[in-house]
Amino acid sequence: MELKILRLANQNLKRKKFRSLAIILAVLVVAATLFSITTIMDSVEQSLERGTARLGADLMVVPREAETEAKSALLAGKPSTFYMDADLFDKVQAIRGVRAASPQTFLTTSSYSCCDVSGMLLIAFDQKRDFTIKPWLTTTLQRPLKPDEVIMGRALTAYMVGSVLTFYKTPFTVAGMLEETGMDFIDNSVFMTYEGVDRILARAGKGNVAAADLPPDKISTILVQVDPEYAPSRVALFIEAEIDGVKAIVTDRIIASVRKQLFVLLRSILSVSVILWVMALLLIGVVFSMIVNERRREIGIFRAMGARRGHVFRLIILEATVLSFIGGILGVAVGGGVLAMFRDAIYASLDIPHLWPSTGRLALLVGVCLVLSVLTGMIAALLPALRAAFLEPYEAIRGGE
Amino acid sequence: MIEVEHLQKIYTLEGGEKVTAVDDVSFAIERGAFLSILGHSGSGKTTLLNLIGGLTRPNGGTVRIDGQDIWQLADDELSRLRNEKMNFIFQFASLIPTLNVIDNVLLPSAFGSAKRRDLVERARELLAMMNMAEKEHAYPAQLSGGQQRRVAIARAFINDPAIVLADEPTGDLDEETEQEVIDLFRKFNRERQTTFLIVTHSSDLAAQTDRQFRMTAGRLAPVEPST
């Protein structure tokens, strides 16, 4: 039965090409905007979630004066270094509510010919205390990292596990890769043990090797996990109250602030797309009202030939569904195409972490956009369809004269 | 098979003025009746057919088909009745412009339980009877008024209806074709016991029916055979 009605609907759509195209186009524009915006938002969201989960820390303690620097390093991934006294670590560990803490020290490689990659962020971490790096290795390392080994972020695609990198004339073997997070801070960095840094310091600044820009007995940040019964923001307050000169950044807040930033950035686009959607809804609604008016006689004849109200209703709704489905598919294709073409430019101008969605997620986004497109058509056609269904057959037939 | 009692239809015009299009009409006919209704335009013939066909609701009176008061039926039931027991030939062009000729003939199958596939042969036969076999794939816009009318007539028999309500079915046909159409009606009437109510201006056509009625200002009266 449904097939027969679908057949009728298709024949009508095929013979009314211009009108069908207009509706397809309206849905296409909406679906394309919707798809590209949701994909961008999702890529940022995903990256934030993964990046902060990757960070694995509730708090990030940094020198007070480095707060903005630290945040932008986290989010935009510009390598930057800042230092505080290493003995702050013990103080932080002693604070109420701190369950675990792990220090990290940043070192930007010199731009002289000492290093395979210049201007790269090297991050030294404390293997015994670390809870943020090793859980995210793509292939688990069943043993401690050796002093001459490093773990690499995913963005450094030129290197694989087993390849050798040289920093300050000191060779390191890549022992593992981290999952991609979309956060440059993590993806573009190289992680090594403090013993590894000691190896570098032993060579740097000697003979013709460039000096390493790393003051002694300093650390850059302390990553903190809080006890479950304490709110991270409370522990942050404890830390800042008891230790001078440090800032405890609540990582959840960073997500929230990026979301806000993203929302502000995309709000205008979003409101444009909402307006587009409403316009498409109105346009389709008006077009279908016109269609129903114009086809009154046809509808009356359908009824005379035995069509029930439900048949007429479904016929109109099916036509809207078919058109908006086609529009949705084309829109997703166009939106996806534009995104793929201008992806780098778009993300560069947004300057926030992002992670191109996986195939599964992309499929989900496509699905959601298609469902929304089809719903748009169905909602827009609802009233005209009801009106058509409840016309008295003879009134319909006469009205079409 | 069809019993009409005190049937009345009043239209309220935009100005509030009321027009009694069908005024206290009663008659009864048996299965296989072959009758014509004559009358000036505006006398209510089309309205009467639509009341009997369940296309417009009367203001008063009853229409019984096989003992069932059709205006007591739920809308879906009435639709099914139209789909299975009745068919119409309208006064005006009534083909669906977006469907080709054969799909137009098969239109009732879109709304009923009959399979389209099973009816295609029958549709072709009916088109052949109306000399429209070659135009099977043409669209209505590519046909003349008379050709469209012949397709509409073919469609009226696709569901093997018990009742055919024909509103000036030969209006735009030449005399020769008109006679062919009457012969075809007669054939179905004899072979399938199809009941015909034919509204016509043509006294030639009316003369070939078994019973004649005349409609005057909403009232229906039998025409006494002239001597």
Ligand SMILES: Nc1ncnc2c1ncn2[C@@H]1O[C@H](COP(=O)(O)OP(=O)(O)O)[C@@H](O)[C@H]1O
């Ligand atoms: N839907 C309608 N609304 C208002 N008046 C109508 C409607 N249908 C028919 N009429 C009026 O009812 C009368 C009978 O019309 P109709 O049944 O079409 O007559 P006929 O078929 O004999 O020409 C006419 O006066 C016509 O103007």
Ligand SMILES: [Mg+2]
């Ligand atoms: Mg008439």
